[in-house]
Amino acid sequence: MTSKYYNLRIACDDKLGIVAAVASALSGRGANIAECNQFWDARTNKFFLRMGCIFPEAIAKDTVELALKPAVDRYDIKLKVEDKTRKPKIIIMVSKFDHAMLHLLYQIKTGWLDAEVAAIVSNHEEARALAALEGIPFHHLPVSKDTKAAQEAKLLELVHETGAELVVLARYMQVLSNELSTALFGMIINIHHSFLPSFKGAKPYHQAHERGVKLIGATAHYVTPDLDEGPIIEQETERVSHAMDAEDFVATGRDIESRVLARAVKYHLEGRVMLNAHRTVVFAP
Template sequence: MPANLTSTGTAAAFVLTLACDDQPGIVAAVTTELAAIGSNIVESNQFRDVETNCFFMRIAFTGPAGMARDGVERALKPAIDRFGMRAAIADAARRPKIIVMVSRFDHALLHLLYQIRVGWLNAEVVAIVSNHDDSAGTAELGGIDYHHWKVMKDNKAEQEQRLIDLVRDTGADLVILARYMQVLSDTLSKRLYGRIINIHHSFLPSFKGAKPYHQAHARGVKLIGATAHYVTPDLDEGPIIEQETERVTHAMSADDFVATGRDIESRVLARAVKMHLENRVMLNGHRTVVFTQ
């Protein structure tokens, strides 16, 4: 067993994600180093973007009891340096921390909390943030810190700084906009890029902005949907993680569209959050590479 790896009786588990220019020998270099430190690969996914010649890979592996993350990093450093990889190693035993932001429609928030409670989502909600007080009771019931921050034109920058401070103080890994009906500033979107997921109640790129179900109803569409995406300064144009649609008819009202959409939004957001927290989503310019199970 390599130095600095001590046995604790429990197998260590990690997830490696990497991206680099595609070239021969990447997989062999990485897996050889993992084998050398006694790791066992339990899941492996890879993808080559032929348009950019970029190679993406995700490997989930276990190791000897007591294996440390920094030890894995040192073992992989020669391969990372050789191929110029952008790599990250996540400790699978660590429970990710999330902040959920919501306005008045709380269906997506409630679905996230339920999926965490039953164990389908492995996450700890460290705070709920809202520009209304409607979900205060939900937070209290779950023993979650609730922050009611009213957002107006003259205090938006101050409230966004409070969010940045909250992310820092709680160590949050991800911020989730679960129907949080405020447009984030360019500054905040850039600062937390890749760490904020939004659920938009439309099958993007159709019907961006406000009241997309009403826009869809006015156009007489036959399918409506929802889109979970990373937040960027360009409204509703961030890299898409997950989407779903459902059929609607001419006999349905705009309110029927809204009701149908609530279920879609909740499912899509939960799936996107799960894939992000399991390190299955990799940014690829304006797109994403999503390694499903």
């Protein structure tokens, strides 16, 4: 019979016996725990657990949740069960700079990222030809102050129609409204071309160059109504020098952005990211 792989994410107040109760429930259904990560936040007394479980038969998700219900009720657990044998769908949004999108598409093509791109969305036409070459539906959704609400309504409709589980802002140079950011909270990842919380807003590499910094970087974070202040998933820095001009900073930054965004998307799709108030717990492999 076909086996089934589920990813379990658990968050609750820390108490004695949580792991034992969960493991016992899974064992009772014949599951083999293939991967296990846990973290106790001593400051808030919150406990986070991620388990990758292989069941010997094609057991339904509802059955897994039912088996865990006694532990969920006893420890007031927030539980999320994800079928990892199913390829998740994503929507990539891009403006004119396409380096981060190209890197995502390449990593999907090689199999390092396990995802299906349901659509490429842009407020410009430049990405249409690439989408056609890759056989990906392209949606040109131009936006202005007067059309922003209608444009975002179309985007939200597209998310529902495609069943996309994640929207990736691969250098999409538009600020999302508070309403959309709230509606898709935890489902939108942005790559910020700077090492947040420093140098927010426009042209951060030029800001960094002006200040004479010795390290530049990029930050992948969840989008929230607070601009560039969402929970951070992944970051990376690289050393620069006084001999480099602002465009050298930009070129270096583009490489960093592509890598950081791809890792953040991978961690999210593999269920390795758990929200902890304004921060994240990331069980990187």
